[in-house]
Amino acid sequence: MKEKKWRLILPVLLLGMMVIVQGRTVRKSTEDEITFTERMFCELSRALGETIHDIYMPCISFVGQQERTTPWILREQIDSLLPFYGYLEADLPSEDGEMSFSIREILLTEAQEGEVPNEEEFDSAEKKEPELNITLAELLRTENEAAMEMMQGGTAVFVPHTMQQEIETETLEDYETLVKDFYTVDSNTMIGSEQLNASRFLEKNMTVSKDSTGPQILIFHTHSQEAFADSVPGDTATSIVGVGDHLAEILTDTYGYQVLHHTEGYDIETRNDAYAKALPGVEQVLADNPSIQVVIDLHRDEMEEGTRLVMNLDGRPTARFMFFNGLSRTKKTGNITYLYNENLEDNLAFSFQMQKKAYEYYPGLTRKIYLKGYRYNMHLMPRYLLVELGAQNNTVEEAMNACDPLAHILDMVLSGH
Numbered sequence: 244m245k246e247k248k249w250r251l252i253l254p255v256l257l258l259g260m261m262v263i264v265q266g267r268t269v270r271k272s273t274e275d276e277i278t279f280t281e282r283m284f285c286e287l288s289r290a291l292g293e294t295i296h297d298i299y300m301p302c303i304s305f306v307g308q309q310e311r312t313t314p315w316i317l318r319e320q321i322d323s324l325l326p327f328y329g330y331l332e333a334d335l336p337s338e339d340g341e342m343s344f345s346i347r348e349i350l351l352t353e354a355q356e357g358e359v360p361n362e363e364e365f366d367s368a369e370k371k372e373p374e375l376n377i378t379l380a381e382l383l384r385t386e387n388e389a390a391m392e393m394m395q396g397g398t399a400v401f402v403p404h405t406m407q408q409e410i411e412t413e414t415l416e417d418y419e420t421l422v423k424d425f426y427t428v429d430s431n432t433m434i435g436s437e438q439l440n441a442s443r444f445l446e447k448n449m450t451v452s453k454d455s456t457g458p459q460i461l462i463f464h465t466h467s468q469e470a471f472a473d474s475v476p477g478d479t480a481t482s483i484v485g486v487g488d489h490l491a492e493i494l495t496d497t498y499g500y501q502v503l504h505h506t507e508g509y510d511i512e513t514r515n516d517a518y519a520k521a522l523p524g525v526e527q528v529l530a531d532n533p534s535i536q537v538v539i540d541l542h543r544d545e546m547e548e549g550t551r552l553v554m555n556l557d558g559r560p561t562a563r564f565m566f567f568n569g570l571s572r573t574k575k576t577g578n579i580t581y582l583y584n585e586n587l588e589d590n591l592a593f594s595f596q597m598q599k600k601a602y603e604y605y606p607g608l609t610r611k612i613y614l615k616g617y618r619y620n621m622h623l624m625p626r627y628l629l630v631e632l633g634a635q636n637n638t639v640e641e642a643m644n645a646c647d648p649l650a651h652i653l654d655m656v657l658s659g660h
Contacts, residue, residue: 401647402557404604415441425598425612432570432616438591445599447592449626450659453499457534460494462487462541463505465521465620466514469543471639479506486632486642487541493650500657503532522620529623537626537657540619542567543642546634553633553641554607556648562633562641564649565610566594569619569629582618589625593656597628600652608648628653 415421418436428434451459467484474481480488484506491502505528510517529535544565546552552563568590571582584590594612601609613631621627630649633642654660 401559401644403651404648406603407606408603410599410602412441412445425595427611427613429613429615431573431575432614433572433574434570434614438570438588441595443588444592444595447589447596448659449593449596449656451536451626451657453501455501455534455536457532458501458503459534460491460500460502460537460539461505461525461528461532461535462491462502462539463507463521463525463528464509464542465517465540466510466542467506467508468510468514469635471543471633471635471637471642473638481639483541483543483632483642485639486543486646489643490539490541490646490650493646494653498650498654500654501534503528503535518620522623525620525623536624537653538624538628540627540629542629542631543637544631544634546636548636550634551636552610553637556605556608556644559644560638560641561608561648562637562645563608563610564630564632564645566597566612567619567629567631568594568612568614569617569621570614571616571618573616579617582622584618584622586622586625586627590621590627593626593628596656597652600655601648604652604655605648608645626657 415424418439421439421441422428426439453459464483464487467479467482469483470476470481479485487504487506491504494500494502505525507521507524509521509524525538529538544552554561554563569584571579571584571587573579598609598612619629621629632645632649
């Protein structure tokens with residue numbers, strides 16, 4: 244009972260304090276002498292009005308309800324008269340006996356909305372309370388990062404999709420439908436129903452074992468100098484090589500593969516003969532690592548300046564990508580015998596299975612498989628994937644974000660899921 248009386252008397256005492264502090268602040272405002280701390284104090288007082296209402300409304304506002312009388316005080320009066328009881332509550336122990344948070348922590352958090360102290364104030368604050376391992380600068384930086392994330396409507400964590408739509412194989416038995424839905428055929432080459440057969444592609448076993456003693460996947464870049472809209476010149480971490488690093492990390496840490504990332508540059512002086520230069524280098528890597536079963540040649544495409552290959556994937560800006568196959572065949576020459584590819588059908592089956600999974604789990608993320616006339620070193624491995632991830636108009640962030648769904652699609656095909 245005494246405690247209840249104390250809680251009714253306490254607002255009166257706080258009211259007196261409020262009158263004194265606010266009166267002093269008003270007088271100083273005419274002299275333009277209000278300090279940063281006083282200005283922050285007033286802002287915090289208003290912000291904590293709701294807390295006072297929640298605490299006192301049950302015992303003050305409706306104190307007369309037992310006698311069926313009209314409440315003798317309104318919510319607006321409570322908000323204006325008792326705005327900083329929250330400070331007292333902030334320093335009270337919680338139910339488990341420990342301090343839940345301190346007044347200084349409140350001030351540091353609220354200061355993000357006001358002026359930013361200089362470095363000397365940062366230092367003095369830390370010296371006064373070294374046990375509080377956070378500075379205003381860190382709070383501001385964290386808040387800014389969170390605000391940017393909210394503005395983009397995104398989340399920092401990728402969540403693999405479940406199946407969104409199922410593509411019936413029967414609908415792809417018609418050659419015209421298959422080409423229309425899955426492929427873009429370059430004007431310099433040709434292909435027919437004998438080469439493109441969805442049922443036959445799906446029968447191919449593309450699974451690999453993760454139990455080998457060496458790497459199962461090789462990632463390399465025929466065009467290692469390809470960069471993005473905000474890449475830093477000379478910084479490979481912001482180029483297609485950096486994207487390859489990120490893809491390798493996801494495949495290793497998330498899906499349990501052993502990945503070798505070969506970062507040799509084959510297009511430093513010129514791009515014209517990059518595939519010819521890359522061939523002996525990649526052959527040597529495969530000879531040194533016979534456990535490799537999958538090769539990924541990771542590129543970024545070149546588009547018109549007004550075209551951006553990007554989509555909003557669950558709130559994350561994500562570069563769209565495309566699988567690419569060389570057919571060793573042109574309209575002018577027919578089959579190119581000196582570029583013979585004994586793994587052509589397996590290459591086509593691999594990209595088709597990847598594309599089908601992408602359509603089913605991430606609709607709109609991939610462009611149609613591009614078929615072109617030459618070989619592009621795809622004869623080196625049955626499970627050989629040439630990927631055009633984004634284009635020069637994409638940002639590094641968009642390209643990095645695309646690695647998550649790409650890795651998920653690859654794992655589904657390689658694990659047979």
